Amino acid sequence: MTNPTVGFISLGCPKALVDSERILTQLRAEGYDISSSFEGADLVVVNTCGFIDEAVQESLDAIGEALEENGKVIVTGCLGKRDLVKETHPRVLAVTGPHATAEVMQAIHTHLPRPHDPFTDLVPEQGIRLTPSHYAYLKISEGCNHRCSFCIIPSMRGDLVSRPIGEVMREAEALVKAGVKELLVVSQDTSAYGVDLRHRTDFVNGRPVKTHFFELAKELGELGVWVRLHYVYPYPHVDEVLGLMAEGKLLPYLDIPFQHGHPEVLKRMKRPAAAEKVLARIQNWRKICPDLTLRSTFIAGFPGETEAEFQTLLDFLTEAQIDRLGCFAYSPVEGATANQLSNPVPEALRLERQERVMAHQAPISQARLRRWVGRRIRVLIDAIDEEEGCLLARGPGDAPEIDGLVRIWPDPNSRHAMPVRLGEWTEVDIVDSDEYDLEAVWVASEASAPAETSTVN
Numbered sequence: 001m002t003n004p005t006v007g008f009i010s011l012g013c014p015k016a017l018v019d020s021e022r023i024l025t026q027l028r029a030e031g032y033d034i035s036s037s038f039e040g041a042d043l044v045v046v047n048t049c050g051f052i053d054e055a056v057q058e059s060l061d062a063i064g065e066a067l068e069e070n071g072k073v074i075v076t077g078c079l080g081k082r083d084l085v086k087e088t089h090p091r092v093l094a095v096t097g098p099h100a101t102a103e104v105m106q107a108i109h110t111h112l113p114r115p116h117d118p119f120t121d122l123v124p125e126q127g128i129r130l131t132p133s134h135y136a137y138l139k140i141s142e143g144c145n146h147r148c149s150f151c152i153i154p155s156m157r158g159d160l161v162s163r164p165i166g167e168v169m170r171e172a173e174a175l176v177k178a179g180v181k182e183l184l185v186v187s188q189d190t191s192a193y194g195v196d197l198r199h200r201t202d203f204v205n206g207r208p209v210k211t212h213f214f215e216l217a218k219e220l221g222e223l224g225v226w227v228r229l230h231y232v233y234p235y236p237h238v239d240e241v242l243g244l245m246a247e248g249k250l251l252p253y254l255d256i257p258f259q260h261g262h263p264e265v266l267k268r269m270k271r272p273a274a275a276e277k278v279l280a281r282i283q284n285w286r287k288i289c290p291d292l293t294l295r296s297t298f299i300a301g302f303p304g305e306t307e308a309e310f311q312t313l314l315d316f317l318t319e320a321q322i323d324r325l326g327c328f329a330y331s332p333v334e335g336a337t338a339n340q341l342s343n344p345v346p347e348a349l350r351l352e353r354q355e356r357v358m359a360h361q362a363p364i365s366q367a368r369l370r371r372w373v374g375r376r377i378r379v380l381i382d383a384i385d386e387e388e389g390c391l392l393a394r395g396p397g398d399a400p401e402i403d404g405l406v407r408i409w410p411d412p413n414s415r416h417a418m419p420v421r422l423g424e425w426t427e428v429d430i431v432d433s434d435e436y437d438l439e440a441v442w443v444a445s446e447a448s449a450p451a452e453t454s455t456v457n
């Protein structure tokens with residue numbers, strides 16, 4: 001007898017990816033088979049994204065395709081919080097919001113009853129993951145206590161709910177045990193971790209530890225793998241983790257969505273930490289940890305943004321010298337309170353300002369990356385580029401998917417072929433850089449010399 005098979009489509013951000021992993025893990029635990037295509041699937045689950053209008057459209061299209069190709073569709077994820085799904089696709093069997101493994105499973109049990117003999121032993125201890133086996137996202141909390149005027153995430157995901165530190169650390173340890181070399185800490189507001197629990201004490205391997213951002217960073221820093229912090233806000237207590245980065249316990253990397261450089265715009269955005277002295281704080285961080293890579297995102301053309309305010313944003317970028325930067329033209333997401341602000345910026349001007357930000361930033365990013373040239377650094381190998389004959393890796397300053405790469409070339413003076421060890425760290429010499437990526441030469445050592453089954457010459 002074959003097991004019931006669930007097709008799965010996962011859209012959206014790393015937080016949504018973690019939700020998908022949980023559902024997939026539960027499905028396998030209960031003995032369902034999983035298919036990445038519609039054919040052969042008895043039912044399809046679509047995990048949607050509702051962040052910006054393009055993502056909404058992509059999600060609606062994916063649901064439409066699943067209905068057409070398969071017919072039995074359950075929708076979950078951010079878009080599920082909105083009536084849009086049922087209105088556009090009334091044939092879907094069930095709709096849930098994000099972070100709803102139990103509800104999704106209930107809907108699956110109703111429409112595709114679970115098998116009698118679950119093969120629980122088929123599920124590895126660390127669950128089912130959609131990322132390559134050497135890195136994993138670690139979701140530490142769900143929801144957000146802020147109400148940024150351009151964002152509808154709190155209305156979809158609710159207020160901050162942190163996972164107790166013992167539970168997070170158990171998951172982190174299981175991932176490391178399963179071979180993960182890099183943990184990417186994600187949430188909506190990483191620096192607020194534990195606030196909702198009043199930093200309650202929990203137990204990590206029998207020791208009492210507070211559910212707090214710094215304590216979590218310290219514990220993760222002891223696991224002996226790369227730990228990368230995403231979605232951090234520049235609150236004063238963030239300064240404390242810079243010491244851990246300088247000690248090599250955490251990657252010297254902070255992903256902080258600043259969004260703008262003008263105090264009035266930040267106030268209209270209702271940004272957390274709008275009043276913080278961000279530039280002084282950045283300078284101080286770099287003093288503590290000179291290798292720090294700062295990643296950030298900005299919004300150009302926010303409602304009411306004057307030319308002078310926009311200029312302040314460009315000046316802020318010149319001062320801040322951010323390493324990795326993304327910029328969105330303001331997108332009036334349905335339901336966001338910012339849409340009611342006066343003096344909206346016309347779309348053409350929003351796009352023009354977005355381009356100006358990127359053009360302004362390009363030489364800054366290029367200059368920042370150049371500081372690695374001439375240094376020997378540790379990188380994590382992600383893939384092999386067969387055509388070019390190089391390895392594709394990432395250094396401390398490169399988060400997967402969003403940042404740049406380190407291309408590793410064989411050492412022309414070495415008699416050893418370059419070994420391919422996907423998902424492993426290696427030492428490289430950085431020899432060149434551009435705006436996004438670094439070029440490196442593999443460092444031959446006695447440890448890496450033995451013949452490998454797979455090599456690049």
Ligand code: SF4
Nearest residue numbers: 144146148151153188
């Ligand atoms: S901090 Fe602001 S932008 Fe981020 S999730 Fe919360 S409300 Fe949205």
